[in-house]
Amino acid sequence: MTAKADTAEQNDETRAMTGAEAILKVLEEEGVEVIFGYPGGAVLPIYDALFKNNSIRHILVRHEQAAVHAAEGYARSTGKTGVVLVTSGPGATNAVTGLTDALMDSIPVICLTGQVPTHLIGNDAFQEADTTGITRPCTKHNYLVKTVEALVPTVREAFHVAAKGRPGPVVIDLPKDIQLAETVFPDRVAGVTERRYQPKVEPERALIRQAAEMLASAKQPVIYGGGGIINSGPAASDALRELVALTGFPTTLTLMGLGALPATDKHFLGMLGMHGTYEANLTMYHCDVMLNLGARFDDRVTGRTSDFSPNSKRIHVDIDPSSINKNITVDLPIIADAGRAITMLVEELKSMGFKPDKTALDKWWGAIDNWKKVNCLSFDQTGEVIKPQHAIHRLWEMTRDQKVYVTTEVGQHQMWAAQYFGFDEPNRWMTSGGLGTMGYGLPAAMGVQVGNPDGLVIDIAGEASFMMNMQEMSTLAQYGLPVKMFIINNEWMGMVRQWQELIHGGRYSESYSASLPDFIKLAESFGMKGLRANTVDDLDGVIEAMLAEDGPVVADIRVAKEENCFPMIPSGAAHNEMLLGPNDKAAKPVSEEGMVLV
DSSP, X not given: OOHXXXXXXXXXXXXXXXXXXHHHHHHHHXXXXXXXXXXXXXXXXXXXXXXXXXXXXXXXXXXXXXXXXXXXXXXXXXXXXXXXXXXXXXXXXXXXXXXXXHHHTTOOEEEEEEEOOGGGTTTTOTTOOOHHHHHGGGSSEEEEOOSGGXXXXXXXXXXXXXXXXXXXXXXXXXXXXXXXXXEEOOOOOTTTTTSSOOOOOSXXXXXXXXXXXHXXXXXXXXXXXXXXXXXXXXXXXXXXXXXXXXXXXXXXXXXXXXXXXXXXXXXXXXXXXXXSOHHHHHHHHHOSXXXXXXXOOOHHHHSSGXXXXXXXXXXXXXXXXXXXXXXXXXXXXXXXXXXXXXHHHHHHHHHTTOOOOHHHHHHHHHHHHHXXXXXXXXXXXXXXXXXXXXXXXXXXXXXXXXXXXXXXXXXXXXHHHHHHSOOOSTTSEEOXXXXXXXXXXXXHHHHHHHHOXXXXXXXXXXXXXXXXXXXXXXXXXXXXXXXXXEEEEOSBOHHHHHHHHXXXXXXXXXXXXXXXXXXXXXXXXXXXXXXXXXXXXXXXXXXXXXXXXXXXXXXXXXXXXXXXXXXXXXXXXXXXXXXXXXXXXXXXXBOTTSXXXX
């Protein structure tokens, strides 16, 4: 290269550019491939820069809430950080539900929000809102960029904060004049971006050794995994499989942890918690040593905290120090990345020549096998009316040989999907756990499909939840995203109706949808395929036709209208007080040894 050419290249790298152009250059530097967004006046400089950018794809959503959910789906299925771009005022406030959802479920998202020019902030200018004030409680961190010199370092740090430690959403509020101002793009200096935020990820070896000793002495152990394993990356799930195989211990997963251990693994007890399996919940109740890996003791998992695993020693591995002893007091806290902790624990167990107490473990598995005989997920598919459990189970059976990704909306169908659709790999299951956001599934599926163009992406939906963001069908159509929308249609807000039946004396207040669209015609209005299954005999044919279609499909699955989701731990009850069916008043009695009394 000649000196002249070298100088030209150097000048190009250090040339003055607008703040908007600098933002896109940082995104390129961070490996961003796609942005989910919706334009408006306060972000038009960024959109103008995007027009001239050839490396970052933009997906135009139909609502800002959907933009964040799409970024969540993209992030959860790819392991990358999702990026959102919205305008000021209502653009930013519309994103708040998605940001709160991402915070609760620990999803790395960068949300770029437009803001009025700095000299107008505080003047109630058109489309002004106190975005940093509004989003402070629902983000991991947020920034208001006040000078163009601070712009690039802020965006770099935001990506670090969003992805490291316990992941979460970060908002960067960008006044319009900062986007238009000229700046020189600064070089990245090693260590500067990471200086202010250095979360602890490596566990202390002494604590890992103590955990190994506690597990070695256990007679009735259980491994309890959560979303922290998924967030740690695929290697963490591989390490969990090795740990379970080494110990032979029974293992359960939270709603957010499904797929961290294959559903087909013989040690897997099914999901834990309110709609978890009988055997998982009673194993948790009667265990003597519990190993919690990357779960935060959510109330839907613990039930009544005073009776949560009352006789156990508890080991809690979590990357977030604020989660330790927050809901449940533990005996051995380990602040660390779940994947690193599992890997070190396996190493420690091997080095100490770990051998489980075979006699005690066999007896423990005997009790668990006895609980399994209750067959808590059984259902009776007789007659022509489709049971929702059967519809989801058949969907799983007919897609098992494909690279399938599942999102859900929120409600009964979500719990049935967790119960009857088996996941053997991580990052294939995307659902709204902590916030329980209706309208999550369709835009999340959109983001999953963008990140995994060759994958089969299915949104298992309820008709009421689906309608909250069904405008995103327009986005699917525009970008040719072949998402399959599998609607479990019972014409009720199913979980609301179930609680009204069981808790509120059957007073069904405002939970029936008296007016629903014709979902086939709705699909056709967007230029996509619409299908319907009215009876059991229709079901397999509809699933086959849905899977055979190259583009997006809406499948309207008409199911039993008043089916309830069991098993269920009533709110405020303990794990040993499960309802197994509509005629149950309490769980089956359990003896001191943890054996079901017949």
